Each structure stands twice: as C-alpha cells, then as structure tokens.
Amino acid sequence: MADRMIAPDTPELRARWSSFAWAEENAAKAKEIIARYPEGRQRSAVMPLLDLAQRQVGAETGTQGWLPLPVMEFIARELDMPILRVVEVATFYTMYNLVPVGRFHVQVCGTTPCMLRGSDDIMAACKARGMAKGHTTPDGLWTLTEVECMGNCASAPMVQINDANYEDLTAERLDAVLDALAAGEQPKEGTQEPGRHTVEPVGGPTTLREMVDANHDYRGEW
Ligand code: FES
Numbered sequence: 681m682a683d684r685m686i687a688p689d690t691p692e693l694r695a696r697w698s699s700f701a702w703a704e705e706n707a708a709k710a711k712e713i714i715a716r717y718p719e720g721r722q723r724s725a726v727m728p729l730l731d732l733a734q735r736q737v738g739a740e741t742g743t744q745g746w747l748p749l750p751v752m753e754f755i756a757r758e759l760d761m762p763i764l765r766v767v768e769v770a771t772f773y774t775m776y777n778l779v780p781v782g783r784f785h786v787q788v789c790g791t792t793p794c795m796l797r798g799s800d801d802i803m804a805a806c807k808a809r810g811m812a813k814g815h816t817t818p819d820g821l822w823t824l825t826e827v828e829c830m831g832n833c834a835s836a837p838m839v840q841i842n843d844a845n846y847e848d849l850t851a852e853r854l855d856a857v858l859d860a861l862a863a864g865e866q867p868k869e870g871t872q873e874p875g876r877h878t879v880e881p882v883g884g885p886t887t888l889r890e891m892v893d894a895n896h897d898y899r900g901e902w
Pocket residue numbers: 789790791792793794795828829830831832833836837838
C-alpha cells in the first residue's frame with residue numbers, strides 16, 4: 681500500500697497554488713455538484729469536488745493531477761468545512777494523489793486475487809521499465825502506485841491507468857498497453873484475454889449454454 685502523506689507545506693507550494701480557483705467550466709460543474717445535496721449537507725460534495733480539483737490541477741500541469749494543500753484549502757472554503765476534514769478524505773482514498781504524478785498513473789492492484797493471478801509479474805514488468813513504487817520516472821511519463829482491490833478480481837490481475845482499467849494481464853500484455861500509451865495511442869480497455877469480453881468464464885459459458893426457444897411448463901412435473 682502506498683504511503684498516504686500529503687506533500688510538505690513549503691513557500692514554493694504556496695507560491696504556485698495559493699491562487700487556485702475553478703476554471704470557468706469547472707465553476708459551473710462545482711455549482712451543479714453542490715446543488716445535488718440537500719440544504720445544509722453541501723459538505724457531502726467533498727469527494728466529487730476533490731476529484732474535480734485534481735483533474736483541473738492535472739489539466740494545468742499536463743499530468744494526471746494531484747491535490748496540493750492550498751487546493752484542499754480552497755475546497756474547504758468552498759464547502760465551509762474544516763481543512764482537516766478535507767485532508768482526512770483525501771488521505772483515505774487512493775483515487776486522490778497527494779504528491780505530483782506523471783502523465784500516466786499506473787496503479788497496480790496487489791490484493792490477494794490479483795496476487796494469486798500474477799500481480800508480482802505485473803509489478804516486475806513495471807520496474808523493468810524504470811518505474812519505482814511511489815515515484816515518477818524522470819521523463820515524467822509514469823508514476824507507479826500499488827493499490828488495494830479495485831473490484832476487478834474476476835479478471836485479475838489488473839492495473840488502473842488514469843481512468844482506464846486493463847485486466848487479465850500478463851507481463852507481455854501490460855508491456856503492449858504501456859507501449860501503446862507511450863506512443864499516444866489508446867489501447868483497448870478492460871480484459872486483455874483474447875476472445876473474452878468481460879468477466880464471463882474463460883473458454884466460454886459453462887451454464888445457460890443454449891438459447892431456449894419455447895417456454896417449458898414444469899407444473900405437471902411437480
Ligand atoms: S484483488 Fe485485484 S481487483 Fe480485486
């Protein structure tokens with residue numbers, strides 16, 4: 681599991697991010713998000729607003745985005761809530777990046793089903809390309825994080841890269857995905873198992889194999 685420490689509060693950080701405010705289109709989105717919650721419950725918008733802020737930071741930095749402390753303070757002011765509450769949320773969920781990340785955030789699931797299906801090989805393939813857990817490669821392309829179960833256990837092992845999941849991976853299949861991303865292409869998302877569409881049994885269905893073309897009345901057999 682990655683460390684969940686926020687970036688140090690330095691003069692440089694303040695100089696760069698203290699003036700953070702919504703871009704025009706995000707101001708409209710934030711308003712719409714806050715309006716989803718009943719009067720007096722606007723603080724419930726903290727998660728989508730943190731996500732929106734992270735995406736704006738990403739757009740401003742050409743990366744996948746992160747949450748500098750002054751940006752979290754901006755969200756706290758927007759929702760009139762203590763900054764500590766915002767930091768608590770941001771540090772709990774790995775979907776929020778607490779330090780700068782690269783253009784592609786490679787999140788490798790290392791929980792038991794993925795581990796049993798080869799996540800060690802996936803992590804090794806990342807390391808073979810110069811990635812190190814918790815770090816961004818010098819070219820700014822890749823940030824590697826190990827995360828807990830991402831809910832894709834039936835097509836393990838998997839990684840999430842930015843907003844896309846890649847599943848049924850082997851080291852070779854992951855290499856192909858990373859090569860495509862580095863080349864500016866958009867590789868197929870989801871399972872990488874040839875012939876598999878989602879999480880149906882590998883090799884084809886094992887139940888409900890035939891289409892039924894008429895109703896069978898079982899009542900006389902009871
Ligand atoms: S254990 Fe990896 S997705 Fe569930």
